[in-house]
Amino acid sequence: MQSNLLKNEVAEFAKLVWDRKLTDGTGGNMSIKDGEKIYITPTSTIKHFLTEKDIITIDKDGNKIEGEKDPSSERRMHLKIYEKASDVTAVIHAHPIFSTSFAITFEKLPINALPESALVLDPITYIEYKMPGTQEFADAFEEGLERGSKVFVLQNHGVTVAGKDMKDAYVKLETLEFLAQVSFISKLYGNLTEIPVDKIKAFKEFVNKK
Numbered sequence: 001m002q003s004n005l006l007k008n009e010v011a012e013f014a015k016l017v018w019d020r021k022l023t024d025g026t027g028g029n030m031s032i033k034d035g036e037k038i039y040i041t042p043t044s045t046i047k048h049f050l051t052e053k054d055i056i057t058i059d060k061d062g063n064k065i066e067g068e069k070d071p072s073s074e075r076r077m078h079l080k081i082y083e084k085a086s087d088v089t090a091v092i093h094a095h096p097i098f099s100t101s102f103a104i105t106f107e108k109l110p111i112n113a114l115p116e117s118a119l120v121l122d123p124i125t126y127i128e129y130k131m132p133g134t135q136e137f138a139d140a141f142e143e144g145l146e147r148g149s150k151v152f153v154l155q156n157h158g159v160t161v162a163g164k165d166m167k168d169a170y171v172k173l174e175t176l177e178f179l180a181q182v183s184f185i186s187k188l189y190g191n192l193t194e195i196p197v198d199k200i201k202a203f204k205e206f207v208n209k210k
Contacts, residue, residue, distance in 0.1 A: 018047035042069035098180035
């Protein structure tokens with residue numbers, strides 16, 4: 001069944017995020033949207049041990065349709081993203097070490113430090129602290145979503161990425177964390193430079209022509 005395949009995909013990517021140390025403890029949550037249904041990770045679970053049977057099915061209003069446990073407490077964020085971005089079918093929220101460090105300092109990442117980060121992550125939206133799981137927190141994503149952002153740095157919290165599918169969302173997460181890592185290390189050497197905007201523009205045009 002299609003639903004079982006999608007539940008398995010959520011579980012497998014949740015394990016991948018945990019195993020790659022892109023989130024901690026029971027932190028983080030992931031989902032896939034399929035029509036009127038959303039398959040989302042349960043609350044308060046270690047992602048490494050998830051199977052498709054653990055994934056919860058909810059509707060577009062957040063009501064549980066199927067599953068033993070409660071859906072993620074941050075499901076309102078997922079619902080908001082799906083509501084405002086029709087091209088998104090997958091969302092990952094996580095707490096990667098270096099990206100979350102930037103979230104704590106609330107310092108903007110040098111997105112043009114690498115061609116790949118400029119291509120994959122632009123634009124990044126920075127959201128001031130809101131209590132996780134609340135409607136206020138979910139509503140804070142609206143402005144960024146309206147300008148086409150799919151990458152969000154959440155002050156004193158973590159990061160959220162959205163994609164056309166789960167692979168796309170995961171690539172954004174890995175790219176964001178890699179940018180945060182190399183930015184941190186480059187600062188230790190005191191010479192962090194970014195690629196000029198005109199060259200980034202030329203690179204994007206070149207890639208889009210291929």
